[in-house]
Amino acid sequence: MSQAQSPQAVSGRAGDDRETKKGRVLILAGSDSGGGAGIQADIKAVTMLGGFAATAITAVTVQNTLGVHGVHPLPLDVIEAQARAVLDDIGADALKTGMLGSVEVVETVAGLIDYAAGVPAVVDPVMIAKGGSPLLAETAVEAVRRLMVPRAFLLTPNAPEAEALTGLAVADLDGQRRAGEALLKMGARAVLMKGGHVPGATVVDLLLTADGETVLESERVETRHTHGTGCTLASACAAGIAKGLPLPVAVAEGWAYVAEAIRRAPGLGQGHGPLDHAWPVRG
Numbered sequence: 563m564s565q566a567q568s569p570q571a572v573s574g575r576a577g578d579d580r581e582t583k584k585g586r587v588l589i590l591a592g593s594d595s596g597g598g599a600g601i602q603a604d605i606k607a608v609t610m611l612g613g614f615a616a617t618a619i620t621a622v623t624v625q626n627t628l629g630v631h632g633v634h635p636l637p638l639d640v641i642e643a644q645a646r647a648v649l650d651d652i653g654a655d656a657l658k659t660g661m662l663g664s665v666e667v668v669e670t671v672a673g674l675i676d677y678a679a680g681v682p683a684v685v686d687p688v689m690i691a692k693g694g695s696p697l698l699a700e701t702a703v704e705a706v707r708r709l710m711v712p713r714a715f716l717l718t719p720n721a722p723e724a725e726a727l728t729g730l731a732v733a734d735l736d737g738q739r740r741a742g743e744a745l746l747k748m749g750a751r752a753v754l755m756k757g758g759h760v761p762g763a764t765v766v767d768l769l770l771t772a773d774g775e776t777v778l779e780s781e782r783v784e785t786r787h788t789h790g791t792g793c794t795l796a797s798a799c800a801a802g803i804a805k806g807l808p809l810p811v812a813v814a815e816g817w818a819y820v821a822e823a824i825r826r827a828p829g830l831g832q833g834h835g836p837l838d839h840a841w842p843v844r845g
Contacts, residue, residue, distance in 0.1 A: 583655045583806030585613035591660025592621040598836030599790030604797040606839035613801035618644035627831025630695035645674045655804035657683040665705045672709040682715035686796035712749030718796045721759040742770040787827035787835035795820045
């Protein structure tokens, strides 16, 4: 990244060696009171993978394993103030976006990505909660397509999200590949097409870049405890990027972390339960 950045945009990093990654991840997403997804999952994943998590909360949700029972968006000026406070003091080596909710929040967060002046953004285009509750207004999908996809260093859609963004069916690996290639053409630098919603005995995630593709494949774990999987994976990838790992390595590290967190899920709640984010410290 160039040293000739706006002093305002990089004031929190003035004096840093811009080539030395410190693992700082600024997360712009919604809060999950149940602790399995959203900001809570993001902080856990970034921390467990050796990064430092800071946050700009976009909304407070009333949520548990049974579903989303309420969504309370934060004022736009509060979202922006949180992010700028972090960027102007602590700085960031990667950004991660999650639940945005509305056109106005999408526009605000897109502006904050620009304000961060070249900090790579991992964009998780969250649209529907695990239990089926909408987390992005239908009117905001076009804003995500227009404003977030071209700003994504790494875009991490599941099959329904990729279908909504591209209009292409994603029912198999070929569909994942076609949708991923379409998202690259829409401006994303890299796309991690998640395969959890694609039928089959194995789950295949496909990382696509201008240089080619990487296939990540594992046996499907039959479990209802997968709440927050997408949030966790995107944040795990962001942690690796923030530490300066090459993108394929960051994605592979995050992917392996999430796979084990699913296998070790603690079985909490009566619905879609959370992962075991802290499994690395349990031995």
